Amino acid sequence: MRRILGKIMKQLGFEIFEAGDGQEGIAQLEKLQDELGLVLVDWNMPVMNGYEFVQAVRSQDKYANHKLVMVTTETEPTQMAKALMAGVDEFVMKPFTSEILVEKLQLIGIKMPESQAT
């Protein structure tokens, strides 16, 4: 999923950084925290899943302003509520289109790079 998201985000004009699982994601955040404003995270990942990743990120004040979007097939209301409580800002349900992704990003105040602004 990260490769699909990466492709779409690059097409939208964003600079992207990728991680293969939640732990790698935490390491990327540590390294690049000032450069990153948005994290798109899959729920279903090896090593550390998306929910655990969100919990880990939100446990640190320095990431309070980072937007976290969960990309998932999860439709179970209790699971979604759990993720929201943990600090997810928005969900993108799979399968999705680039238009849906853009709408969701705009909903949480992410500005499109100038060339793609709608």
Next chain:
Amino acid sequence: MSQSAIDQTIDETLECSRLPLEAVAQMMSDLFATMLGMHFDATPREQYHPTSTSIQATIQIEGDWKSQFRAIVSSELAHHIAGAMFGLSDNEVSKSDVFDAMGEIINVIGGNAKGYIDGDCQLSLPCVAGYVEPTQPPALVATFECAGQPIMIQLFETSN
């Protein structure tokens, strides 16, 4: 049950009471046509007969609905899917691209299917490999057409 008896159950479209075939067709149409921009025909067609070169993606659902989903396609279709997913031409697609793409396909199918079931369920990580004959009769089998080629979905329930 003998292998030939299992094979016979796979010869025809088989519906599962817990997951309507229409729901499977719709989720696959959303995935292939809407997300990947591929031609997808949601009408069940004659069953696909996998070969030794076919690619099989598998995902388990654990919890209140113990089940396993498999998507089986030809190597050629797997390459098309990977190309559509990652924006590559078929001859640029690597084996790793095919495995990533088919893993994502079965992840979306399993995840969406899970949404139809009441109860607490979790998805495993997907597994992609060559085709392996099933060792039990499926609860659901259907073959659809994607980019002019068959894609077979099998669902196995291990308990209720």
